[in-house]
Amino acid sequence: MDIIQMKNVSFEYQQDQPVLENINLNIKKGEWLTILGHNGSGKSTLSKLLIGLLKPNQGEIIVDNILLSRETIQDVRKHIGIVFQNPDNQFVGVTVRDDIAFGLENLQVPRNEMVERIEKYAHKVNMAEFLNKEPHNLSGGQKQRVAIAGILAMQTDIIIFDEATSMLDPKGRKMILEYMKQLNAEGVTIITITHDMKESVLSDRIVVLKNGKILKIDTATNVLKDQETLEKSNLEMLLPLKVLRYLERENIADEKVRSYLWQLSLKR
């Protein structure tokens, strides 16, 4: 079943300057999809369309069988959560606790459950000791962790992560990725926007955007080995695959080395 359908969607911020053109994209329930593409290719814009923060100039978007419109937007937001690229844009609360609570109030989560969830997710992202602090006075990575906790706590069946780990240290990033895997295994549909090629290996499918158009959409494996497509959108191959390419060009890789490097690069 397709949990998200984008049909012929176009969008422009300013007249006659299309930022997304004729996007057709179906995302299956329980799928993990990565969106890749050069700076300014339209990734964040696409994610804002999906949560109804922006309205398409053309085409329609269906989320969990609901056609997105001004009337249905509140319903749709019960199904889909987004961690914004800039965590500052997400904070509304005076304290970290208020901030996580805010999303839950909107979902009308009962008081006692709310308290429980706040504790649980603050611990998950290692921010429990900062619950009384003002979100704006945190370090970059701490802000990102709070933003993630706020969305996780809402327990929506679709979560979009717009470069949500870009300011985390290596260990923190691994932790969040592990958690994404776990959520996905539990059936949550995950959409990650990232510039980290290693992160994209974890997903089922990858869509590559270029100048507001879909350049390629295919399984993660097929996209990650397609050097031409990657380079067209300012992306790069994974290191083991680069090595493999080089050895092939130089004609010095035997079958064993080849299959070894191939497996290495796509290991999740």
Next chain:
Amino acid sequence: MAIKFKKVDFKYQGNDNKAYLALSNITLNIKAEGEFITLIGETGSGKTTLVQHMNALLTPLSGDVEIFGVKINRENVKKKRVKLNPIRQQVGLVFQFPEYQLFEETILKDIIFGPKNFGVDEKTAIERAKNVIKVVGLDESYLSRSPFNLSGGEKKRVSIAGILAMEPDILILDEPTSGLDPLGRNALLDVFYNIHTKLNKTIIIITHDMNTVYEYAKRVLVMRDSYLVYDGDPIELFTKKNIENWNLDVPDLLHLINQIETDLNLKLPKKPRNETELFTQLKAVLK
């Protein structure tokens, strides 16, 4: 020495009336020329706080910081004995969040603001803007646009362009490559590296990307929980056993080399520092 830290402590006063320790007993020297330093460490360890002391955006709670001979401490700042303008000109700092740096109506105005403020005439400032916008991978048409209606990576590029246009003696960049697309990241790291090699300038980069540390840095500083826990050679750092306790990781290149050497039973003559070196060594070994 251009920048000297002597036993510097710093705390933030939180809204909850708690004091948050950000720097503890930092002693550090940075040369005016020829350094390529990466500053790394777990989130919240004090990296941003440390570099904000390097151009006097913050003043130490105790201890002192000396920037090109000017002593920055509580007393001097309180008595207004410190001229900040020359310091800001000599030490350029790109913020972690570009939003904190962009404020003008157009990108052009934003970029020329710094140079003009430091006495560069308008015409020269505009010429610099036209040049640096291309250096960061955007075309001239961006100059007339608003810095607010941009994608995340585009904002980052513009904020870097603004500091490059100031042509500071020391260039400090707080996570300049987070949010950049892979080719953009490589291109900008090369830009910083070229400024370093051609003009012999000191560059300091905060990053969570271990590959940047391994492939570019001559010296690496590691922060942990407000303390400076390592100041030295990057290669040596990654051979240490405790880097995981510092929330760090092994760079991709080293990781791959270790895997290949073990699984394919090979031995590379030298530890390659970049892809090209890896390729040539593998070629020699596999042939």
